[in-house]
Amino acid sequence: MKNSKLLGLALASLSTLTCASFAMTTDIKLGDKGIQVVQAQAAAESTNRSQVRSNLQQNGWDVVWGHNFTEGDWVEGTGAIATSVASESPGPFMKWFDYKLEQNLQKLARNSTQLTTSRLKSIVLQSLKSKRIVQNDQLQLQAGFVTYKRWKRVVYSEPHTYKCKQRLPFGGWTWSVCSTTKTVDKSVPLPNWHQFYVRYRLR
Incomplete structure (x- = not known):
């Protein structure tokens, strides 16, 4: 008790x-x-998430981030791009951004005398199809997804044996097997995560 x-x-x-x-x-x-x-x-x-994001934002790019999707959501996530391309509409892709992408496109359109929100959505679709940066006058735009690598660092104690000398009761010594523990530090890969994005800049 x-x-x-x-x-x-x-x-x-x-x-x-x-x-x-x-x-x-x-x-x-x-x-x-x-x-x-x-x-x-x-x-x-x-995870390398910070590094991946930093690379996309270099050289004056503004980035709008969509939802994350895991390996388990891979079919649904990439299916949104495939549906947008097949239907000639960026709608299925843009659903992964809530209202943020729509707001940014409207802001770009207000600050431009040549680009409308409809035209910007068309450029998003064009980038999804070509999988590259699209140039439209002074605007550069790219749409797609990034992949974040993930891993787990595991530290644990592991039994370890080694050959050692052992004293005999009446003098002298003999070879024996001794035991100890050693610290093991290793990285275990985890499933990748992905995130949609649209980035743009004026050149």
Whole structure:
């Protein structure tokens, strides 16, 4: 009964621990010396999202970001582009942007004497078809999606044996096998994420 109460207190204490960059997994062992909490492994997720976004925004590009879609949404996400191209309408693609893309296109049209919102949507569609940057007078525009790589850094302790010398009870020594633990740090790939975007600039 006493050990059960101690175990409950240990679990309550563990639930209050937080870690900003690592998710800890712990083993709780109940033995002769009481409760022992052993750190099993620590893991942190990483992504190249910031670098990818920074590259798209270089050299004066304004970027409008749409929704993320995961590997599980791949068919639905890329299907939006295919539907837009097949139907000659950017509508299915633009649905992934809520109102943000529409607002930006309207702003561009207001600041231009040659481009209307309808013409800008046509340029978006043209970029989706050609998969490249479209030039229209001073405007450059590109529509598509980016891919973010993701991985998990896992750190854990692994048993390790090695050959060692061991003293004999009455003098001298012999070869034996000793054991220790070593820290293993490795990266485990995770499914990629993707995000729609439209970027534009005036040249």
